[in-house]
Amino acid sequence: xxxxxxxxDMRTIKQLLTRAEAEARSDGQETPGPEHLLLAATxxxxxxxxxxxxxVGVDPGRLRTAxxxxxxxxxxxxxxxxxxxSGGAAALHGxxxxxxxxxxxxxxxxxEAVALSKSTEPAGLRGAHVVAAAAxxxxxxxxxxxxxxxxxxxxxxxxxxxxxxxx
Amino acid sequence: xxxxxxxxxPGPEDPEAALAxxxxxxxxxxxxxxxxxxxxxxxxxxxxxxxxxxxxxxQAAHKKFASEVRARRG
Numbered sequence: 359x360x361x362x363x364x365x366x367d368m369r370t371i372k373q374l375l376t377r378a379e380a381e382a383r384s385d386g387q388e389t390p391g392p393e394h395l396l397l398a399a400t401x402x403x404x405x406x407x408x409x410x411x412x413x414v415g416v417d418p419g420r421l422r423t424a425x426x427x428x429x430x431x432x433x434x435x436x437x438x439x440x441x442x443x444s445g446g447a448a449a450l451h452g453x454x455x456x457x458x459x460x461x462x463x464x465x466x467x468x469x470e471a472v473a474l475s476k477s478t479e480p481a482g483l484r485g486a487h488v489v490a491a492a493a494x495x496x497x498x499x500x501x502x503x504x505x506x507x508x509x510x511x512x513x514x515x516x517x518x519x520x521x522x523x524x525x
Numbered sequence: 526x527x528x529x530x531x532x533x534x535p536g537p538e539d540p541e542a543a544l545a546x547x548x549x550x551x552x553x554x555x556x557x558x559x560x561x562x563x564x565x566x567x568x569x570x571x572x573x574x575x576x577x578x579x580x581x582x583x584q585a586a587h588k589k590f591a592s593e594v595r596a597r598r599g
Contacts (some may be wrong), residue, residue, distance in 0.1 A: 432549035451596035
């Protein structure tokens with residue numbers, strides 16, 4: 359990877375992680391999980407994450423609603439009804455402080471996305487790499503959100519790899 | 526928020542659903558905790574009192590919630 363491409367890649371990574379942190383905080387969480395990385399990936403200007411979801415018949419705008427539904431359904435399973443659209447949480451108002459931290463699963467997704475991006479021509483992280491990596495998770499909020507959306511994770515991973523140009 | 530009475534919990538035969546409920550309850554507890562601490566400080570509670578009520582030290586309570594409480598006050 360040349361210098362210009364490397365700088366562009368660093369900019370993409372910064373955009374992804376900053377947005378994931380903001381998504382987590384608006385979701386009342388201090389540390390981003392895979393679902394926040396996914397939401398951040400769909401907002402990247404390359405557009406590949408959104409197109410990967412569209413390839414499996416999912417409107418990318420429904421991802422956020424599906425994540426909220428996961429939490430609302432889980433609370434309903436223990437007899438708690440929360441206002442629709444909140445998932446039971448409320449946004450944090452304070453500023454994010456200190457170094458970037460994320461859940462171990464979000465770290466795993468990010469690391470795999472970066473590894474996939476190196477086997478792509480041209481190299482460089484794109485949103486679809488994050489989708490492909492997140493689709494491998496079997497459990498947790500992201501996996502349950504894919505289930506809510508009726509997405510087969512294997513098909514989504516293939517679609518995301520194709521969209522990202524993974525060789 | 527509304528809590529149904531004596532709602533059966535997800536059974537051990539479905540740990541995935543039970544664990545998802547744990548995640549959702551943690552999120553809800555975090556929100557409740559943050560809002561309750563903000564209200565307590567607004568009512569004049571000290572960080573020592575907040576810590577005592579939560580079973581943590583005054584320093585831990587301050588470290589965890591002070592910036593959030595300040596931000597919420599605007």
